[in-house]
Amino acid sequence: xxxxxxxxxxxxxxxxxxxxxxxxxxxxxxxxxxxxxxxxxxxxxxxxxxxxxxxxxxxxxxxxxxxxxxxxxxxxxxxxxxxxxxxxxxxxxxxxxxxxxxxxxxxxxxxxxxxxxxxxxxxxxxxxxxxxxxxxxxxxxxxxxxxxxxxxxxxxxxxxxxxxxxxxxxxxxxxxxxxxxxxxxxxx
Amino acid sequence: xxxxxxxxxxxxxxxxxxxxxxxxxxxxxxxxxxxxxxxxxxxxxxxxxxxxxxxxxxxxxxxxxxxxxxxxxxxxxxxxxxxxxxxxxxxxxxxxxxxxxxxxxxxxxxxxxxxxxxxxxxxxxxxxxxxxxxxxxxxxxxxxxxxxxxxxxxxxxxxxxxxxxxxxxxxxxxxxxxxxxxxxxxxx
DNA sequence: GCAGAGAATGTTAGTTACTAACATTCGAGA
DNA sequence: TCTCGAATGTTAGTAACTAACATTCTCTGC
Numbered sequence: 001x002x003x004x005x006x007x008x009x010x011x012x013x014x015x016x017x018x019x020x021x022x023x024x025x026x027x028x029x030x031x032x033x034x035x036x037x038x039x040x041x042x043x044x045x046x047x048x049x050x051x052x053x054x055x056x057x058x059x060x061x062x063x064x065x066x067x068x069x070x071x072x073x074x075x076x077x078x079x080x081x082x083x084x085x086x087x088x089x090x091x092x093x094x095x096x097x098x099x100x101x102x103x104x105x106x107x108x109x110x111x112x113x114x115x116x117x118x119x120x121x122x123x124x125x126x127x128x129x130x131x132x133x134x135x136x137x138x139x140x141x142x143x144x145x146x147x148x149x150x151x152x153x154x155x156x157x158x159x160x161x162x163x164x165x166x167x168x169x170x171x172x173x174x175x176x177x178x179x180x181x182x183x184x185x186x187x188x
Numbered sequence: 189x190x191x192x193x194x195x196x197x198x199x200x201x202x203x204x205x206x207x208x209x210x211x212x213x214x215x216x217x218x219x220x221x222x223x224x225x226x227x228x229x230x231x232x233x234x235x236x237x238x239x240x241x242x243x244x245x246x247x248x249x250x251x252x253x254x255x256x257x258x259x260x261x262x263x264x265x266x267x268x269x270x271x272x273x274x275x276x277x278x279x280x281x282x283x284x285x286x287x288x289x290x291x292x293x294x295x296x297x298x299x300x301x302x303x304x305x306x307x308x309x310x311x312x313x314x315x316x317x318x319x320x321x322x323x324x325x326x327x328x329x330x331x332x333x334x335x336x337x338x339x340x341x342x343x344x345x346x347x348x349x350x351x352x353x354x355x356x357x358x359x360x361x362x363x364x365x366x367x368x369x370x371x372x373x374x375x376x
Numbered sequence: 377g378c379a380g381a382g383a384a385t386g387t388t389a390g391t392t393a394c395t396a397a398c399a400t401t402c403g404a405g406a
Numbered sequence: 407t408c409t410c411g412a413a414t415g416t417t418a419g420t421a422a423c424t425a426a427c428a429t430t431c432t433c434t435g436c
Contacts (some may be wrong), residue, residue: 002401004413028392044394073417079365108305110242118302119304138345142338142362157326174330178265178366191432192384227386232423251416 008046011036015053016102024054024109030165047076051115054105063087064126072134080131081179084147088171098169103159113156120148196234199224203241204290212242212297223312239303242293251275252314261320264331268319269367272320272335276359284355301344338362 014036018027029050033040063153074082093099106112124144131140136152154174158167202224206215209376216237221228234240262270281287294300312332319328342362346355 002412007413009397028390032226038365040394041416042414045414048394050393075365075368110309113309114306116303117305118298121298121301137231138342138358138361139365142341145341146334146338147368152335153285154326154335157329167210172328177263177327177330178334190383195384217423218421228423229387230385233385236423238422 004046007036007038007042007135011038011043012053016053016105019054019105020101024050024105024112051112054102054112055119056116063123064130067076067127068130068133076131076135076139077134077146079134079141080147082129083127083130084151085175088151088168088175091168091171096188099160099167103155107156116152117149117157120152122146138185146174147178150178192234195224195226199226199231199234200241204293207242207293208289212238212293216256239300242290242300243307250284250310253319255340256318256321264319264323264327264369265334267322268331268335269363271315271318272339273363275365276339276356279356279359281355287355288347293342295344295348296329303342304344305337306338308354312336335363335366340368348351 011032015027015032018035024090029043031039031041032053036043043053047173058076063084063086066086067080070079072079109173124141127148128140128144129144137145141176151171151174154170155167158165158170199220203215203220206223208221209315213216216329217228217231220241221231231241249271251274254274255268256292257274260267312329315336316325316328316332319331321375322332339359339362342358343355346358
C-alpha cells in the first residue's frame with residue numbers, strides 16, 4: 001500500500017471519529033489534520049472539501065445497465081425501479097456496521113444530507129439517460145430523480161434507526177413503495 | 189413599506205441581477221452589498237447565507253391538507269400525487285417570467301440545486317406526516333421524498349428550457365409520471 | 377418642531393473553508 | 407549513494423460568515 005493511501009485512510013478514519021464525537025460543523029479541518037499528524041493543506045489534497053471526507057456515494061453507475069435492460073413497454077418509473085432492484089440485489093456490503101456509522105453522521109446534519117443528494121447527480125443522469133431510450137427526456141429525468149430520492153431517503157432513514165434491518169431490505173422496500181409489483185412468478 | 193423591507197428588496201434585486209450576469213460563485217457578497225449601497229454586515233442581517241438570497245421555496249406547506257384529504261385506501265404514492273395535483277392546481281404565479289429567471293439561476297449551479305432540495309425538507313415532512321396516517325412512517329417518507337424530488341426536478345428542468353410551457357402544466361406532467369391516473373370521469 | 381426610543385446600519389476584529397505558488401523532505405530504484 | 411519524483415509543508419491570500427459594540431436614522435408622542 002502506497003504511503004498516500006495510508007495517509008488518506010488515516011485522515012478519513014480520524015475525521016469520522018472526530019465528527020462522530022463532536023458533530024460535523026463543530027469539527028474543523030485543522031483539528032482533523034493535526035490529529036492525523038499532517039498539515040491542513042495535505043487534507044485538502046486528498047479531499048477537495050470537508051464534506052468529501054464523509055460523503056461517498058454508495059450508488060454505482062453500473063446500475064444504469066440494469067435499468068436499460070428492463071423492457072421498454074413499462075412506464076419509466078417501473079423501468080427505473082426494476083432496474084434499481086436488480087442493481088441493489090447485487091450490492092455487496094462487507095462492513096455494514098461501518099457504513100451505518102457513516103450514514104448516521106450524514107443523517108444528522110441537514111447540510112450533509114443536501115450534499116448526499118447533490119452527490120447522486122451523476123447517478124441520476126445515467127439512470128435518466130437509460131430511461132430516455134423509451135420515454136421523453138423530461139419524464140425520464142423526473143422518474144430518475146424520484147427513484148434516487150426514494151433510495152436516498154431510505155438510506156438516511158436506515159442510518160437514523162437502530163434496528164436489525166438490513167440496508168438492502170430497506171432499499172427494496174423503498175422501491176416497493178414506488179413500484180408495488182415485486183411479483184416473483186415461478187414460471188411464466 | 190418599512191425601510192427594512194425596501195433594503196431587503198433592493199439587496200435581493202441587485203443580487204439577482206449580478207448573479208444572473210456573472211454566475212453565483214463568481215459574485216461575492218461584498219459586490220452585492222456595495223452595489224446595494226450597504227455594508228456586507230447588513231447583507232447577512234437580511235439573508236443568513238449567500239444562498240438564501242436566491243433560494244425561496246415555491247412549495248407551500250398548505251398542500252399537506254390536500255394530501256391528507258385523499259382517500260386512505262390508495263397507495264401512499266398515489267395519495268401524495270393526487271394531493272399535490274390539487275395543491276399545484278391552486279398555484280397562483282403573478283410574474284411567471286421573473287420566477288423563471290430565478291429558477292434559471294438555480295438550475296445552473298449544482299450547489300444551488302442541492303440547496304433547493306434541502307429547502308424542501310419542511311414540505312417533505314408535512315407531506316410525509318399527512319401520508320403517515322394510512323401508511324408506515326418509512327414508506328410515507330419515501331413517497332413524500334419521491335414526489336417532492338419529481339416536482340423539484342421538473343421545476344429546474346422548466347427553468348433550464350426556454351419554451352412556452354407553463355410551470356403548472358410542467359409540474360402536472362411530472363406528477364403523471366409517478367401516478368399515471370389523471371382520469372377525469374364526467375360522472376361516477 | 378423636537379426629544380427620546382428603538383430600529384437599522386456601520387466598524388472592527390475575528391474564525392473557518394479553501395486556493396495558489398513555491399520550497400522542502402521522503403522514499404524507492406539505479 | 408545518488409537521484410528523481412511523489413508527498414508534504416509554508417506562506418500568503420480570498421471569501422463566507424460571526425460577535426460585540428458604536429452610530430445613525432426614523433418614527434412617535436408631546
